[in-house]
Amino acid sequence: MKVLEPKDFNKKYFSSGGYDEYETDVASWISIMARLIKRCLKNGKKRPRVLDAGCAHGYLIAELQNKYGADVAGLEYSDFAIQRADKTVRSKIKQGSILTAIFPRNSFDAVVCLDVFSYFAEKEVERAAKQLSGWTNKFIFFSSIYRHSRHASQKRNPDELRKTTLTQKEYIDMFRDAGVKFIGKRNIGNGGDILIFKKQ
Numbered sequence: 001m002k003v004l005e006p007k008d009f010n011k012k013y014f015s016s017g018g019y020d021e022y023e024t025d026v027a028s029w030i031s032i033m034a035r036l037i038k039r040c041l042k043n044g045k046k047r048p049r050v051l052d053a054g055c056a057h058g059y060l061i062a063e064l065q066n067k068y069g070a071d072v073a074g075l076e077y078s079d080f081a082i083q084r085a086d087k088t089v090r091s092k093i094k095q096g097s098i099l100t101a102i103f104p105r106n107s108f109d110a111v112v113c114l115d116v117f118s119y120f121a122e123k124e125v126e127r128a129a130k131q132l133s134g135w136t137n138k139f140i141f142f143s144s145i146y147r148h149s150r151h152a153s154q155k156r157n158p159d160e161l162r163k164t165t166l167t168q169k170e171y172i173d174m175f176r177d178a179g180v181k182f183i184g185k186r187n188i189g190n191g192g193d194i195l196i197f198k199k200q
Contacts, residue, residue, distance in 0.1 A: 004119055006095070008161055009078035014056075026059050032188040033141075034063040037110055038070075040139055040196070047071050048109040051135060053098050054116035058085040065089060073108070075101055098128045106137035106199075115192075117171075118145045122164045126174055133178040133199070140180055140197040144171065171195060 041048045048070050052061045055074035064070040066088055074093035076082050082093050094101065098116065111132050117125050132140050147165040166174075172182045172195065180197035187193050 004077075004161060006077050006079050010080045013078075013161070014081065026057075029188045030059050030063050031067075033060060033112075033114075033194070034068065036186060036188065036194070037064065037112065037139075037141060038068045041109055044109055044138065049073070049107065050110045050112065051075065051103070051108045053101075053111060053113045053132060053135075055085075055093060055112075056081045058089040058093055060112065060114075061092065062086040062089045073103075098131050099124055101131070103135045105134050108136050110139040110141065111136040112141045114141075114143045114194075115145060117142075117166075118159075118162045118164055120164055122166075125164060125166070126178075129171075129174045129178040133175065133180050133197075136180070136199055138199055140175065142171065142175070142195045142197065143192045146171075146192055168193065168195065 037050065046069075049072075050061065050064055050070045051073045052058070053075045055061055055076050056078070058074050061072035061074050065072045072089060072092055074085070074089060075096055075098065076085075076093050077095070077097050079095065082090065082095055085093055098113070099120070113132055117128060120128055132142070145162065145165050147167045175197050176182065179200055181200050182195060183198050184196050185193040186196070
């Protein structure tokens with residue numbers, strides 16, 4: 001199986017398949033997602049620390065920072081995406097992979113990871129879940145292209161880079177084993193349910 005490189009997530013990637021209307025799509029759900037995170041963190045710090053792992057152009061962390069005052073960080077594999085990231089947060093985005101990135105344990109109040117795990121080989125997703133679990137001290141907000149979803153269809157949502165699709169239950173069980181408990185899910189209109197986990 002081909003090892004994906006940062007250059008694979010290039011202009012073509014961000015203008016095809018599910019990204020063919022990227023700006024319009026993001027605008028339809030980003031504020032809803034930011035409110036969901038803020039609501040879950042409402043009884044915590046006044047300035048919660050949030051990591052978006054796989055942040056693409058950084059729109060979510062920009063919303064969290066600029067509207068809600070969160071202390072944000074991003075992790076993104078694609079150089080192309082980082083170069084085009086929102087200027088207000090570009091300097092806060094670290095280039096790297098979830099599989100190998102290093103952050104202090106329990107250093108974030110929330111870790112967000114949306115539609116990234118499908119680009120890992122199946123043997124890698126367990127490690128990725130453990131990484132996210134290690135970085136958060138409270139919440140994980142997670143989504144992926146779930147098996148049996150219409151968005152997993154190469155006909156409806158073509159993506160030649162996609163490697164893995166698991167069911168929601170398989171992800172819930174995996175994150176439980178990684179040390180976080182499933183507490184609910186929300187559909188915010190971005191193509192799939194957001195699974196919410198809390199550190200045990």
